[in-house]
Amino acid sequence: SSVSGGSQNLASSESLSVFGGEDIIKNELQSTFLSVIPFTKDAGGWWVADVAMFRFPKGVVIGVKSSTCTYGEGTLSVNSVSGVSGNCPEGDGSVTFGHSNTASGKWSSVLGGYGNTASGSYSSISGGLDNTASG
Numbered sequence: 001s002s003v004s005g006g007s008q009n010l011a012s013s014e015s016l017s018v019f020g021g022e023d024i025i026k027n028e029l030q031s032t033f034l035s036v037i038p039f040t041k042d043a044g045g046w047w048v049a050d051v052a053m054f055r056f057p058k059g060v061v062i063g064v065k066s067s068t069c070t071y072g073e074g075t076l077s078v079n080s081v082s083g084v085s086g087n088c089p090e091g092d093g094s095v096t097f098g099h100s101n102t103a104s105g106k107w108s109s110v111l112g113g114y115g116n117t118a119s120g121s122y123s124s125i126s127g128g129l130d131n132t133a134s135g
Contacts, residue, residue, distance in 0.1 A: 059089065072106075094118070098127065108133070 063079035069088035079086035087096035
């Protein structure tokens, strides 16, 4: 094992080498994984996407990930930043907004409110409290 430069590196395997530190690792990651980083930081500290399309095959969760949800494929969920009872887009292609809402039907959506469930395929609830769309 060998370590050449950097700080707080550990080489603990046979025939393992570590070269450099933080800047070298950053450059290696950029050259290995991304040829162009699709975000830039503006003067206000916000990360801004370049003019590009992004593809997320599994899904996107904004805010906290619900610990009780089985997320579907190609889903979108916007939750608060704390708490365990977040929204749950279980159906493939489903979308959830609001609080404690579930979209379990394929291509279903709950766009706001609290405690709503869209369980039928193609079903939609636009808001309210404890509503169900099952067909």
